Amino acid sequence: MRARKDGLIALFDVDGTLTAPRKECTPEILKFMQELRKVVTIGVVGGSDLVKISEQLGNSVMNDYDYVFSENGLVAHKDGKLIGKQSLKSFLGDEKLKEFINFTLRYIADLDIPIKRWAYQILCCLDPPKKPLHLCNTLQHF
Ligand SMILES: [Mg+2]
Numbered sequence: 001m002r003a004r005k006d007g008l009i010a011l012f013d014v015d016g017t018l019t020a021p022r023k024e025c026t027p028e029i030l031k032f033m034q035e036l037r038k039v040v041t042i043g044v045v046g047g048s049d050l051v052k053i054s055e056q057l058g059n060s061v062m063n064d065y066d067y068v069f070s071e072n073g074l075v076a077h078k079d080g081k082l083i084g085k086q087s088l089k090s091f092l093g094d095e096k097l098k099e100f101i102n103f104t105l106r107y108i109a110d111l112d113i114p115i116k117r118w119a120y121q122i123l124c125c126l127d128p129p130k131k132p133l134h135l136c137n138t139l140q141h142f
Contacts, residue, residue: 013046041066
């Protein structure tokens with residue numbers, strides 16, 4: 001067996017990359033990731049919370065990957081241990097977050113795109129109280 005290559009990390013998106021959107025990972029992908037981990041450090045980055053990522057990649061996800069970045073990287077685990085947690089609200093503060101959301105709302109309102117529900121979902125994810133996220137999850141199925 002070859003030694004793992006130092007200083008190299010392979011990061012993978014979850015939805016649409018390691019899994020079909022919102023689906024579970026296939027055994028083939030799981031096996032591939034186990035083989036890859038023998039030669040490089042591996043990690044996953046997902047927009048969902050850890051619960052949803054575990055549903056998709058398996059309950060052993062924290063042991064299967066060197067790094068797990070959930071909630072778009074706002075929550076970081078290494079070797080199964082929490083190493084960082086951040087929120088846009090605490091990082092930017094209320095005033096700057098409001099300014100950013102207002103700018104984004106105006107910008108998106110002027111976009112000429114056929115389907116705007118994705119843009120709405122992005123906005124909900126910027127300010128993450130769970131209630132809007134549930135609404136967004138519902139909207140995306142229309
Ligand atoms: Mg994706």
